[in-house]
Amino acid sequence: MTVSARARHEALGLSLDDVKGMYRKMLETRMVSERILQLNRMGRTPFGAGTDGHEAAQVGAAWNIRRGKDWTVPYYRDMGVAFVLGVSPLEEFRMVLAKATDTHSAGRQVLNQFSSPKDRLVTRSVCVGTEFPHAVGLALAIRNLKEENIVFAFGGDASTSPGDFHEAINFAAIYKLPVVFVIENNLLAISTRFEQQMAVPNVADKAAGYGARGFIADGMDVLDSFDKTRQAVEHTRSGAGPTLVELKCYRYQPHTSDDDDSRYRTKDEVRGWMAKDPLDHARRYLGEQGTSAEELEAIRKALDTDIEAAIAQAESEPDPRAEDAIKHVYAEEAPRPDGTRS
Numbered sequence: 001m002t003v004s005a006r007a008r009h010e011a012l013g014l015s016l017d018d019v020k021g022m023y024r025k026m027l028e029t030r031m032v033s034e035r036i037l038q039l040n041r042m043g044r045t046p047f048g049a050g051t052d053g054h055e056a057a058q059v060g061a062a063w064n065i066r067r068g069k070d071w072t073v074p075y076y077r078d079m080g081v082a083f084v085l086g087v088s089p090l091e092e093f094r095m096v097l098a099k100a101t102d103t104h105s106a107g108r109q110v111l112n113q114f115s116s117p118k119d120r121l122v123t124r125s126v127c128v129g130t131e132f133p134h135a136v137g138l139a140l141a142i143r144n145l146k147e148e149n150i151v152f153a154f155g156g157d158a159s160t161s162p163g164d165f166h167e168a169i170n171f172a173a174i175y176k177l178p179v180v181f182v183i184e185n186n187l188l189a190i191s192t193r194f195e196q197q198m199a200v201p202n203v204a205d206k207a208a209g210y211g212a213r214g215f216i217a218d219g220m221d222v223l224d225s226f227d228k229t230r231q232a233v234e235h236t237r238s239g240a241g242p243t244l245v246e247l248k249c250y251r252y253q254p255h256t257s258d259d260d261d262s263r264y265r266t267k268d269e270v271r272g273w274m275a276k277d278p279l280d281h282a283r284r285y286l287g288e289q290g291t292s293a294e295e296l297e298a299i300r301k302a303l304d305t306d307i308e309a310a311i312a313q314a315e316s317e318p319d320p321r322a323e324d325a326i327k328h329v330y331a332e333e334a335p336r337p338d339g340t341r342s
């Protein structure tokens with residue numbers, strides 16, 4: 001046990017139980033992500049998008065969100081964010097299996113389009129970057145209502161390329177709106193590499209062009225991800241306007257279960273990043289702080305039991321009814337051109 005290692009989480013105002021809690025959420029995210037992709041290969045789920053490699057970035061950043069107060073607009077890879085906010089593996093598998101009991105969209109959306117009013121978790125469109133104007137609109141509403149809460153807007157590196165991002169951060173900076181842009185930079189947009197996506201070396205560099213502050217974190221390290229997001233959040237909560245935190249991480253799995261990543265990257269590149277695995281990193285840190293291997297194994301076992309029970313429960317639940325397929329798509333009470341209603 002080293003003094004400097006002990007000081008690290010305490011210097012950030014975290015207890016050892018907080019770090020164990022972060023580790024638990026990271027491991028839960030990894031295990032659920034792996035099960036989704038396994039079930040896909042077994043023909044039991046239609047589609048998956050792995051979170052593996054993003055756990056420290058997501059959990060570290062999300063640990064700064066005040067549950068039930070701040071608003072969060074996550075993107076489709078943000079299972080770790082949703083789990084920190086209170087979404088359970090059972091809710092996740094209902095979504096993945098498109099069950100009628102899915103509380104996020106009743107099986108209408110692809111996985112991870114989270115929607116949970118009690119957790120202030122706002123759903124988004126599959127169109128990359130469209131969450132940012134929504135997040136800024138929320139921040140404007142918060143300002144107008146004179147509330148103290150802030151908005152967390154998540155996205156991948158490539159989501160900062162479309163115009164939506166630029167319009168959103170520009171507007172937020174002009175009006176000093178309370179929004180933190182949290183960007184998980186995994187160096188890839190499906191097969192398009194970071195250098196083909198932007199000419200600046202860091203996504204965070206873009207913030208200065210709009211008069212916002214940028215922060216860079218090691219997204220493979222949960223404490224650094226927590227810390228840099230915390231600094232951004234303090235700045236934004238103080239009323240100084242929007243901030244952008246870039247979390248540098250890497251995606252281990254193909255973009256989705258429908259992607260062949262051997263066409264655009266080598267196994268050595270993936271292995272190089274796996275050597276910096278965020279879960280190994282967190283386990284080593286907890287070990288240095290005196291957490292036993294038995295305690296870590298007990299966390300894994302408990303999660304495994306919960307996750308298998310969640311899969312069995314979700315699979316046993318009803319599918320949506322065919323006649324409900326277009327419910328909420330069209331205005332059901334819309335009048336005909338002659339003014340009559342059905």
Ligand SMILES: Cc1ncc(C[n+]2csc(CCOP(=O)(O)OP(=O)(O)O)c2C)c(N)n1
Pocket residue numbers: 077126127128129155156157158159160162186188189190251255
């Ligand atoms: C506007 C738009 N263009 C293209 C796509 C297709 N698409 C889906 S995900 C994706 C890559 C996004 O990469 P990034 O934002 O870096 O997130 P990552 O998937 O790497 O986590 C693309 C191009 C889309 N959904 N929406």
